[in-house]
Amino acid sequence: MDNFATDIKKYLEKIFGNTIDEASERQIYQALMVITRDRLAEKRFESNKKLKESQQKRVYYMSMEFLVGKTLRNNLYNLGYEDEIKHFLAKHGFSLERIYNIEPDPGLGNGGLGRLASCYMDALTSNDYPIMGFSILYEFGIFKQVISDGWQQEYPDNWLDLGRYGLLYRNDEEIEVKFYGNTKEEWSSEGLHIRYEDYTAIKAEPYDLFISGYDSDTVNVLRLWKSKATGGFNMKLFEKGEYSKSLESEAIAESISKLLYPADDNDNGKALRIKQQYFFTSASLQQIVKNHYDTYMTLDNFAEKVVIHINDTHPSMCIPELMRILMDEYEYSWDKAWSITTKTFAYTNHTIMAEALEKWSVDLFQPILPRIYTIIREINNRFCKWCNDIGAAGELDEMSIIHNNVIRMANLCIVSSYSVNGVSMLHTEILKKDTFKSFNRIYPGKFINVTNGIAHRRWLGQANPELTRYLNKLLGVDFIKDLSSIDKLLEYQDDKAVLEDLENIKNIKKLQLAEYIKSSTAIKVDTNSIFDVQIKRLHEYKRQLLNALHIIYLYRMIKFNGLKPYPRTFIFSAKASSGYVMAKNIIKLICSISEIIEADPIVREYIKVVFLEDYRVSLAEKIIPAANVSEQISQAGKEASGTGNMKLMLNGAVTLGTMDGANVEIHNAVGQDNIFIFGLSSEEVEELFKNDYRAIDYYNNNQDIKETIDFMRTLDNGHTNFNYIADYLVSTDPYMCLADFESYKNTQKIVEDTYQDKGKWNKMSLVNIAKSGIFSADRATKEYVEKIWKIEKIK
Numbered sequence: 001m002d003n004f005a006t007d008i009k010k011y012l013e014k015i016f017g018n019t020i021d022e023a024s025e026r027q028i029y030q031a032l033m034v035i036t037r038d039r040l041a042e043k044r045f046e047s048n049k050k051l052k053e054s055q056q057k058r059v060y061y062m063s064m065e066f067l068v069g070k071t072l073r074n075n076l077y078n079l080g081y082e083d084e085i086k087h088f089l090a091k092h093g094f095s096l097e098r099i100y101n102i103e104p105d106p107g108l109g110n111g112g113l114g115r116l117a118s119c120y121m122d123a124l125t126s127n128d129y130p131i132m133g134f135s136i137l138y139e140f141g142i143f144k145q146v147i148s149d150g151w152q153q154e155y156p157d158n159w160l161d162l163g164r165y166g167l168l169y170r171n172d173e174e175i176e177v178k179f180y181g182n183t184k185e186e187w188s189s190e191g192l193h194i195r196y197e198d199y200t201a202i203k204a205e206p207y208d209l210f211i212s213g214y215d216s217d218t219v220n221v222l223r224l225w226k227s228k229a230t231g232g233f234n235m236k237l238f239e240k241g242e243y244s245k246s247l248e249s250e251a252i253a254e255s256i257s258k259l260l261y262p263a264d265d266n267d268n269g270k271a272l273r274i275k276q277q278y279f280f281t282s283a284s285l286q287q288i289v290k291n292h293y294d295t296y297m298t299l300d301n302f303a304e305k306v307v308i309h310i311n312d313t314h315p316s317m318c319i320p321e322l323m324r325i326l327m328d329e330y331e332y333s334w335d336k337a338w339s340i341t342t343k344t345f346a347y348t349n350h351t352i353m354a355e356a357l358e359k360w361s362v363d364l365f366q367p368i369l370p371r372i373y374t375i376i377r378e379i380n381n382r383f384c385k386w387c388n389d390i391g392a393a394g395e396l397d398e399m400s401i402i403h404n405n406v407i408r409m410a411n412l413c414i415v416s417s418y419s420v421n422g423v424s425m426l427h428t429e430i431l432k433k434d435t436f437k438s439f440n441r442i443y444p445g446k447f448i449n450v451t452n453g454i455a456h457r458r459w460l461g462q463a464n465p466e467l468t469r470y471l472n473k474l475l476g477v478d479f480i481k482d483l484s485s486i487d488k489l490l491e492y493q494d495d496k497a498v499l500e501d502l503e504n505i506k507n508i509k510k511l512q513l514a515e516y517i518k519s520s521t522a523i524k525v526d527t528n529s530i531f532d533v534q535i536k537r538l539h540e541y542k543r544q545l546l547n548a549l550h551i552i553y554l555y556r557m558i559k560f561n562g563l564k565p566y567p568r569t570f571i572f573s574a575k576a577s578s579g580y581v582m583a584k585n586i587i588k589l590i591c592s593i594s595e596i597i598e599a600d601p602i603v604r605e606y607i608k609v610v611f612l613e614d615y616r617v618s619l620a621e622k623i624i625p626a627a628n629v630s631e632q633i634s635q636a637g638k639e640a641s642g643t644g645n646m647k648l649m650l651n652g653a654v655t656l657g658t659m660d661g662a663n664v665e666i667h668n669a670v671g672q673d674n675i676f677i678f679g680l681s682s683e684e685v686e687e688l689f690k691n692d693y694r695a696i697d698y699y700n701n702n703q704d705i706k707e708t709i710d711f712m713r714t715l716d717n718g719h720t721n722f723n724y725i726a727d728y729l730v731s732t733d734p735y736m737c738l739a740d741f742e743s744y745k746n747t748q749k750i751v752e753d754t755y756q757d758k759g760k761w762n763k764m765s766l767v768n769i770a771k772s773g774i775f776s777a778d779r780a781t782k783e784y785v786e787k788i789w790k791i792e793k794i795k
């Protein structure tokens, strides 16, 4: 540590010509980022040395998204330097907390899937497993959301400006990736050779972000690729007069790593998305194969030493890319290459939403990646032939990889991977029984479940130090090391003093959040009110609209029917993808309700609505510890798992939810009495859908619904009305908000009544914390290690 302080001083002198007492916060920030990175690089060298010596199997985790969150606090916390640096800086008049705030959230992801990837990197590193992540160094991450007059506005997120100090540029490991052009098949005495000509090459530059572990010697790497033109233009094409083509490399290179796609639900026919996917998978695969070959001088044992994990279908081009490398560059036969490939890949499915199951039209795909296309076509031909042989030809409409001139990437993943997993028990059952039922029949045992988990060190240890300190002292166990030991808290479920302490800590966190709310929205909220939280991407299936409808119901009842509910603060935070009109309208609706209530002196005494802009990891870290109620109200069968539900539970919020995704397992863990479940089950939803759900019947037959919707039509804060949304609710809403409204409303009433029984509520909250052990990412990644990857800890 002394060294660390010395290093800070030296850095300031060397880079800025300053003493620490002359330095600015910005300079201190940069010094801390760089020194921490270099410390991790040194540690990485040691753990990598062990890894090289042991020659053990490794996992490569491919993901288009990693929502790493701020890194400085996490790294100092993990390295165990946090307290000492805090004191050292305080001596010189600096607040470490303020320095932390300078770091931007690296927004290299959209939502749950990206955050899960980072939770897993953290957990695996803390548990000393050898994993390397691969993704894209997006110049602009997920947009910054600003709410202006209730409407979402998107602004570019130039995170590298301040975020780049954590990255290490590895110019020694650049790689070329090729697009467009033509392939020619050539037969010689040695067999078939593929010549790939007239392609456009671009450069992939690697930038490494070190991932630290808690109380561990291991440092893993997340490698982010940046696209660059190969230098100059194509002279040959230029001479032939094909000017624009000669500049192609530059144009493509410019665009590929420019920005993260802000839609997490569809990629409708976007050529750039195909290029992004191939760019990072090709660079990564070339790198992995080269490393392997340099170590073993053969690729015959590739699948014994390498597992490549495909995080949703976005990186699925890894599969044909490995085939290409093995055949075209290392002269493997198809059969040998296929045998290696199908033992190398494992695939996680994260959604059954049809629009998110990636499909590419052949016409779009083939010209961009001609060689990759021929490989996919051949995989499909062989798969279809095999299905014929085993009597499954009748199911090829569902299973073929290419169907009606469209490439179905999930099918490619299932056919080519040795393991496919869903992310919660319910989700995996739906995959097996419905979405991929034919595959499950022809590949018995291939589909397995690994319920998601979360990095409790970040979501409790760092986000809620007050609760962490308290539990540490009370329980005398190191639940930060091993979250399963937190169940010791159950012993205190009837201990009044403990229950009160927990309530007091919750109140401290509510107070902190209230201050944040005040500063960012000017709304003053009552910390005695129930903090009711719905934070996640804005999607129709997640049903923020059901929540909003219930608030409108309360508003009307308070204003016109003398209802006096226990005070509640409804807190929302959500980004909508920029082209998603309905989602943006729902944000506008929520913001309008907030405004209308604020202007009403009677209603605002009881309920308040707060929409916090720019939802991101660091904002989640503020909201989650302060929540009383965790709204997990997706239409049953639609939310694959959810992970916010786990983070909220871990911090003592009680779930109000449908029997969907991991809510089912939270329900199993805490028991019926410690969760509020409402609404249709996934089977009932299916049934109702088949029988032609008629929203209008619910409107006509339920007085509360009718009055609420009619009232919604009268809401109008100046220039907007919500007829459009009211019409949708009573007609086409496929997520059936009205079918679940009555049950939701009644359960909300139970929530309210229960909250007023402080003893009972505090006990529920305690049980939720105590039962959260199974939702640690340590447990989830252990299952990946044991059931899928079969890897060992670094020795």
Ligand code: C3B
Binding pocket: 110, 111, 112, 113, 114, 116, 264, 265, 312, 350, 351, 356, 423, 452, 639, 640, 641, 642, 643, 661
């Ligand atoms: C999400 C799902 O929507 C969540 O239910 C799930 O908890 C997480 O993945 C992690 O498994 N998801 C996402 O964020 N983006 C997608 N494209 C697909 C799923």
